[in-house]
Amino acid sequence: MAILVTGATANIGRMVVDHLLGMGAHEIRALTNNPRKAALPAGVEVAEGYLRRVETLPAAFEGVESVYLAPTPDTVVEVLKLARDAGVRHVVDLSGEPEGWWGDVTRAVEASGLPWTHLWPADFMENSTMWAEQIRRTGAVREPYPDTASAPIAMDDIARVAATALLGDGHVGKAYSLGGPEKLTRTELVRQLGVALGREIPFLHVSPEETVEALTPTMGDTAAWYVDTVLRGFTENPVLPTGSVEEITGRPGTTFAEWAAAHTADFA
Template sequence: MILATGATGNVGRHVVTLLLEAGEKVRAISRDPATAGLPDGVAVLEGDLRRPETLPAALSGVDRAYLFPVHDALGDFLTGAREVGVGRIVLLSSMAVNFGVGNEIARWHAESERAVLDSGLPWTFLRPGAFMVNDLGWAHSIRADGVVRAAYGDSASAPIDERDIAEVAVRALLDDGHEGQAYTLTGPASHTQVERVRILGGVLGRELRFEELSREAARREMERFMPPEISEVLVELLASTVGTTAEIEPAVERILGRAGRSYAEWAGRWAGEFR
């Protein structure tokens, strides 16, 4: 039995689906199973990493787990996993930890990795960079007037399709040889924000425009959805990558035997959200 936490997230949903397609028994926890919307065949239990009393039932009979990094809430889960003999933990972490713990995002993920290491359980860490799916945040303004408004349009990244992260997670759960590995995951190409808008426009068959915001205006916009300390980290990351070319990591192609999905492929899949 494989347990998926964060099963309703951008990556977790695909992890669950791929495990089912591989013929595995899958259990997921959700704060509200009735609205989880997970595929038939998944045993969905009410559970929350911040509610330790829900974890014994979730972990009963589990031998492997996909773990979403709920900050400061992994201890009880990992203790329970050790007690029932879970033999493999695949943790969704972040590329941010590769560069030290100089910001909140990196520190949170590093602390999650440390918790798993300290548990003594066999582990694999997945450290993706930017997610392509985050660009769905542009959908409203693209639908409204064909404009994307953000700071540092020339900042570069190599965003990854969430389905590729999920496929690597499933390989790490099912195949031997991944224990003790920390995989940095990127997409197959470096793109600036302006270039991604141009690719989206080509997929949609319409002209889109990137409108440069000041750093302060971008932070104010981000703070509608996230704490100020996180918006500052993200704006600083954008600023630090202006005029660069993002490094492409080989892990996705090596593990999956194919290149990662392109940004244009991702955009085609989500085109309806932008129209």
């Protein structure tokens, strides 16, 4: 029986495919909207389809036992019905706490009647690339909450947990809060990024409005939402390290310093 990885050419989904292969999985099917550009590894079956075009999915679910489900709240109920009708026995979903941003996905998965494993990640280390444009242009980072802290996690660690849950026993019915190994303030994140880049990057304490202006060239209309919802949320409800990546996979989670050292090209 196959494992279906949805969003297989998106960041986390692609990493899930790689980790499944590295763990010796066979019969991996990768769902992608553009098979001709997917460039997936040999031995991976490519299925054309998209979670937001439900009519493209029935064939992708045929013969599938387990699914990595990328979050698409607008179609998740229909997608899960197709999965259930096809005989899927386990869904590992990227989602969030029921009352949070991706809570619709969590509630839909549980309502579907399918056995599930929830992955509830903290903010991604990759989100720091939103600073890249202003670092290149001005050499500094502008934000309103210098002391607010979180425990960011690398996308690759989320993917490794997903692959472990898809292949291993004992994960059904578990909701995993996935934080990185360290609690870091925004100023510390910028400092460590500067160390990786070999130069000091000043953190400029500015108003929320100025932060939106600085982020808009990169984030567009989502900049205001990010500042008002995500950054303010870190201030009101800081995310703490969980140790869950190591507990689930047997390997320590990636530190931000390690991630930054491996991604300097993203900021060059």
